[in-house]
Amino acid sequence: MTSTETGRPERTAEITEKGSAGRGEREDEVVLGISPAFCSFFTKTISNIPLAEVLREVMAGVEEQGVSLRIVRVKDSSDLAKIAHRAARLSGSGIGVGILSRGTSMIHQKDLAKLSNLELFPQAPLLTPETFRAIGSNAAQYAKGESPAPVPVQNDFMARPRYQAKAALLHLKETEMIEPDGGIVELDVSIRRAGS
Amino acid sequence: MTQTGDRHLDPAVDYPLSSRRPDLLHTPTGKHIEDLTLDAVVAGDLSPLDLRIAPDTLLMQAEIADGAGRWQLAENFRRAAEMTEIPDERVLAMYNALRPNASTGQELADLADELEREYSAERTAALVREAADVYERRDLLAAADD
Amino acid sequence: MTSTDRPAQNRHSRRTEILEARPVQLDGFVEEWPEVGMIAMESPYDPEPSIRVEDGVIVEMDGRERSDFDFLDQFIADHAIDVSAAEEAMALDAQEIAARVVDPRVPRQDILHLTRGLTPAKLLDVVESMNVVEIMMAMQKMRARRTPANQAHSTSARDNPVQVAADAAEAALRGFAELETTLGIVRYAPLVAIALQVGGQTGRGGVITQCALEEATELELGMRGITAYAETISVYGTESVFVDGDDTPWSKAFLASAYASRGIKMRFTSGTGSEVQMGNAEGRSMLYLEIRCIQVAKGAGVQGLQNGSISCIGVPGAVPSGIRAVAAENLVASMLDLECASGNDQSFSHSPMRRTARTMPQLLPGTDFVVSGFSGVPNADNMFAGSNWDPEDYDDWNTIQRDLKVDGGLRHVAEKEVLAVRGKAIRALQAVFAGLDLPPITDEEVDAGIYAHGSEELPERDVLEDLKAAKGVMDRGITGLDLVAALEKGGFRDVAENLLGVLRQRVSGDLLQTSAILDGDFSVRSAINDANDYAGPGTGYRPSGERWEEMKRLRHVLSASNPEQEVE
Numbered sequence: 001m002t003s004t005e006t007g008r009p010e011r012t013a014e015i016t017e018k019g020s021a022g023r024g025e026r027e028d029e030v031v032l033g034i035s036p037a038f039c040s041f042f043t044k045t046i047s048n049i050p051l052a053e054v055l056r057e058v059m060a061g062v063e064e065q066g067v068s069l070r071i072v073r074v075k076d077s078s079d080l081a082k083i084a085h086r087a088a089r090l091s092g093s094g095i096g097v098g099i100l101s102r103g104t105s106m107i108h109q110k111d112l113a114k115l116s117n118l119e120l121f122p123q124a125p126l127l128t129p130e131t132f133r134a135i136g137s138n139a140a141q142y143a144k145g146e147s148p149a150p151v152p153v154q155n156d157f158m159a160r161p162r163y164q165a166k167a168a169l170l171h172l173k174e175t176e177m178i179e180p181d182g183g184i185v186e187l188d189v190s191i192r193r194a195g196s
Numbered sequence: 197m198t199q200t201g202d203r204h205l206d207p208a209v210d211y212p213l214s215s216r217r218p219d220l221l222h223t224p225t226g227k228h229i230e231d232l233t234l235d236a237v238v239a240g241d242l243s244p245l246d247l248r249i250a251p252d253t254l255l256m257q258a259e260i261a262d263g264a265g266r267w268q269l270a271e272n273f274r275r276a277a278e279m280t281e282i283p284d285e286r287v288l289a290m291y292n293a294l295r296p297n298a299s300t301g302q303e304l305a306d307l308a309d310e311l312e313r314e315y316s317a318e319r320t321a322a323l324v325r326e327a328a329d330v331y332e333r334r335d336l337l338a339a340a341d342d
Numbered sequence: 343m344t345s346t347d348r349p350a351q352n353r354h355s356r357r358t359e360i361l362e363a364r365p366v367q368l369d370g371f372v373e374e375w376p377e378v379g380m381i382a383m384e385s386p387y388d389p390e391p392s393i394r395v396e397d398g399v400i401v402e403m404d405g406r407e408r409s410d411f412d413f414l415d416q417f418i419a420d421h422a423i424d425v426s427a428a429e430e431a432m433a434l435d436a437q438e439i440a441a442r443v444v445d446p447r448v449p450r451q452d453i454l455h456l457t458r459g460l461t462p463a464k465l466l467d468v469v470e471s472m473n474v475v476e477i478m479m480a481m482q483k484m485r486a487r488r489t490p491a492n493q494a495h496s497t498s499a500r501d502n503p504v505q506v507a508a509d510a511a512e513a514a515l516r517g518f519a520e521l522e523t524t525l526g527i528v529r530y531a532p533l534v535a536i537a538l539q540v541g542g543q544t545g546r547g548g549v550i551t552q553c554a555l556e557e558a559t560e561l562e563l564g565m566r567g568i569t570a571y572a573e574t575i576s577v578y579g580t581e582s583v584f585v586d587g588d589d590t591p592w593s594k595a596f597l598a599s600a601y602a603s604r605g606i607k608m609r610f611t612s613g614t615g616s617e618v619q620m621g622n623a624e625g626r627s628m629l630y631l632e633i634r635c636i637q638v639a640k641g642a643g644v645q646g647l648q649n650g651s652i653s654c655i656g657v658p659g660a661v662p663s664g665i666r667a668v669a670a671e672n673l674v675a676s677m678l679d680l681e682c683a684s685g686n687d688q689s690f691s692h693s694p695m696r697r698t699a700r701t702m703p704q705l706l707p708g709t710d711f712v713v714s715g716f717s718g719v720p721n722a723d724n725m726f727a728g729s730n731w732d733p734e735d736y737d738d739w740n741t742i743q744r745d746l747k748v749d750g751g752l753r754h755v756a757e758k759e760v761l762a763v764r765g766k767a768i769r770a771l772q773a774v775f776a777g778l779d780l781p782p783i784t785d786e787e788v789d790a791g792i793y794a795h796g797s798e799e800l801p802e803r804d805v806l807e808d809l810k811a812a813k814g815v816m817d818r819g820i821t822g823l824d825l826v827a828a829l830e831k832g833g834f835r836d837v838a839e840n841l842l843g844v845l846r847q848r849v850s851g852d853l854l855q856t857s858a859i860l861d862g863d864f865s866v867r868s869a870i871n872d873a874n875d876y877a878g879p880g881t882g883y884r885p886s887g888e889r890w891e892e893m894k895r896l897r898h899v900l901s902a903s904n905p906e907q908e909v910e
Contacts, residue, residue, distance in 0.1 A: 078621075157689045157721050157722070157724065157727050157728025158368070158689055158692060158728065160653075160655070160656040160688065160689050160690075160727065160728070161368070161369050161370065161655075161656050161659065161689060161690055161691050161692060162368050162369060162370050162656075162692070163370055163656070164370065164619070164654065164655075164656025164657055164659075164660070165370045165371070165372045165656050165657045165659070165660030165661065166370045166372060166660075167619075168372075168380065168615075168618055168619045168621075168657055169372050169375070169380060171621050172375065172378045172380065172618070172621060175621055176378075207870050211852070211855070211868075211870045211871055212850065212852040212865070212866040212868075212870075212871060213850050213851070213852055214846075214847065214850035214852050214866065215865060215866075218850075221849060221850050223849055229846065229849050229850060232842070232845075232846050232849065233842075234826070234830060234835070234838055234839055234842055237823060237826050237827055237830070237838075237842060238827065238830055238831075242823060243823070244566070244567065244821045244822075244823055247567060247822070247823065247845050247846070247848060247849060248604065248605065248848070248849070249603070249604065249605035249848055249849055249850075249851050250849075253605075253849070253850065253851045254602065254603070254851060254854075256851075257851040257852075257854055257855065260855065260870065261855065261856075264855075264856075264869070264870055265451070265454065265679075266679065266856065267424075268421065268422070268640060268641060268642070268643040269643050269644075269645055269855075269856065270643075271643050272595075272598055272599050272602055272642065272643025272644065273602055273643075273851075273854065275596075275599035275602075275603075275643075276599045276600075276601075276602030276603035277603070278603075279599055279600060279603035280603045280604075282603075284562070284565050287561075287600050287603070288558050288561065288562070290596065291557070291558065291561075291593060291596055291597055291600060292558065294590070294592055294593035294596050295588050295589060295590070295593050296584075296585045296588065296589070296590050296593075297585075320596070320599065323592060323595060323596060324592075324596075326420075326592065327590065327592035327593070330413050330416055330417075330590075330592070331590070334412065334413050334581065336413075336585065336590065
């Protein structure tokens with residue numbers, strides 16, 4: 001689906017790096033960790049949702065709850081659990097979200113074991129822009145100490161033949177983009193309509 | 197019951213044991229396989245222990261596997277014969293101890309000793325010692341101070 | 343097609359539009375990337391075969407010195423390869439070995455004397471020299487059991503035991519020799535495993551059942567006699583992925599013996615694509631890594647293997663020659679004298695033509711279990727994330743068997759028999775639940791279950807009560823014997839006899855031998871007393887007699903004596 005097909009205006013993300021990311025002081029923040037090639041080499045998820053749109057939805061979902069969002073890029077790993085857990089450990093509230101370029105996402109909490117999580121969205125092809133907004137919203141609610149109902153996910157037994165190999169390819173490519181000494185950098189993100 | 201398992205079984209003649217050689221089949225509780233009837237279940241004469249395989253039977257199946265040219269399968273059955281005596285929970289715990297980074301070298305050495313001492317499980321103990329050796333070389337032992 | 347304004351020169355032909363609308367376009371295809379292992383076989387980065395033996399120990403294998411062996415290399419060198427056969431077998435040209443494997447005049451036993459001495463890279467070279475027809479020719483001879491069989495899944499999107507029992511009974515009646523279930527909510531396992539066992543023994547005494555769970559839990563259900571065998575004991579082809587799966591070849595070998603020590607049949611599971619899917623293929627081809635898995639299974643002394651990519655089928659399915667590689671991995675399992683449950687068990691393609699073609703390399707030559715498994719519930723209810731075959735395909739399968747005179751293990755059954763056995767299975771489960779003080783099964787559920795296609799047509803159960811009861815089954819130490827007693831008390835003496843017959847098998851250990859299944863009269867059929875004896879035209883297993891008459895029957899066949907009627 002192109003953005004034209006979704007009926008949404010095309011958007012672009014302008015991302016600038018602000019240096020090494022630090023631990024947050026505010027208790028009302030969520031940290032979003034994005035993967036090495038997110039909005040750099042890659043421009044859309046496995047099911048062709050523009051990554052600028054993904055960012056916009058997560059930002060909107062968090063802000064709707066009156067919580068603030070910091071966005072960081074984890075440059076040295078393509079492991080979703082690692083990215084989400086590191087985001088959580090940087091977050092003043094202890095709640096972090098990790099998103100890989102292909103769309104696979106996770107909500108994490110800093111005190112949980114790395115291989116555990118609050119919510120996991122393993123089936124990237126089934127995630128819609130609405131799901132990403134709901135992920136932002138739920139993360140913000142966890143940050144406020146609430147217990148939101150988990151974001152519902154669809155199931156489709158025909159996702160495997162369509163997407164399994166593409167997912168593997170995207171993961172391999174993202175892994176190739178890792179900068180082993182890149183650490184975690186804080187980002188300034190602004191979303192604009194294309195052409196504006 | 198003998199523990200030799202060496203009855204000169206011929207795969208072509210004696211297998212399946214359940215139909216060809218039921219005379220050889222007993223449970224670890226000493227019951228004959230033909231005593232395992234529905235009437236016995238209804239009468240409450242059978243316990244789950246009566247439905248376990250005897251070590252001697254596993255040794256006979258090992259002999260049959262060997263006779264069919266399957267030496268690894270036979271070896272598996274011989275380890276299994278040793279393990280019949282180990283309680284269910286202990287078997288599960290031993291399996292978990294053999295997972296990567298789950299045990300120190302000393303813990304695996306102790307496990308191997310326990311297998312030999314408590315259960316006369318020499319073959320299984322050898323497998324554990326071999327694992328300990330490989331885990332050390334491949335850095336898959338738990339750190340001693342964990 | 344990303345821009346909003348499509349230039350005029352982008353005009354498409356009507357034919358292109360029709361082709362674009364075909365189901366096959368929904369499948370994913372990717373280009374090879376051999377450097378990271380995104381290649382099915384014939385990779386320039388797979389090792390060259392080599393072996394060096396000193397004092398009876400393999401000190402070099404496939405170009406790697408013993409001191410550099412990873413744990414798979416070491417396990418394979420020390421447990422899988424017969425050192426006494428190795429140097430002679432390795433000296434033969436791979437193409438010569440392949441020719442002997444394919445040649446019907448070279449007996450299966452002679453091939454086994456060679457293959458037991460081959461390294462992973464050499465086995466790879468052997469199968470790489472075969473095309474897919476040669477792979478099928480070889481499989482026809484190398485399959486361990488003479489008579490092919492089939493396996494079904496019986497699961498429920500709602501983990502509803504009533505549905506599982508009814509569909510297990512129908513699947514057993516239709517001819518499946520093994521039944522497998524798994525769960526959406528893992529805590530439901532004891533009730534669903536009971537339903538599978540009761541349903542299966544109602545459909546046809548002697549089918550054997552399993553419940554796919556985490557290794558330790560799966561073993562516990564087996565030890566209690568609630569399930570009869572196990573299959574989901576996964577092995578992987580690189581050390582890092584194996585360790586990520588929280589196991590090693592040694593822990594798996596221990597587990598294999600643990601199952602045997604309780605008289606329980608088991609096989610391992612592996613498949614092409616799992617390592618590259620997890621991003622750790624170490625630059626090797628999918629088939630090379632899978633051959634390492636097969637040899638780990640061999641070395642562990644397990645009797646068999648489920649392979650054929652399994653849950654990763656979308657990966658080899660997307661690259662060139664991927665389905666040939668899948669056929670080759672099944673063949674290698676059989677060449678190493680393992681029982682092979684040959685996959686075809688996961689949703690694979692949107693194209694009915696690709697779905698069918700993908701199964702031919704197993705169905706035509708026959709394997710120990712052609713499909714592992716064939717969904718006995720509609721794919722929407724399949725908790726293994728969908729199979730390549732489901733009940734809507736039953737009649738297509740039966741027709742293909744009849745067209746080609748190949749035995750895929752199934753048969754056509756008249757609806758009245760199906761309904762009768764579904765009803766009996768649910769009522770037997772109703773009696774067991776009542777006898778064990780589990781949440782009741784209502785008569786409304788019995789009626790709905792008989793006629794249902796999927797879980798949505800059944801009344802919803804009280805999930806919380808069921809889960810509480812499921813925990814109770816474990817806490818109270820319920821075993822297979824309690825099920826037997828409850829069936830007898832509930833008036834299902836024949837089903838009770840069948841279940842006891844299956845439990846009694848573990849005392850004899852006969853089912854532990856390679857490729858063992860139980861016939862309807864509870865006689866064991868394995869690679870020992872039903873060894874594959876194919877030796878060319880006119881030999882080996884061919885459908886005949888009663889079985890062939892059964893295979894001729896379909897839902898609608900015109901009567902020759904009265905063409906206005908159909909054959910019953």
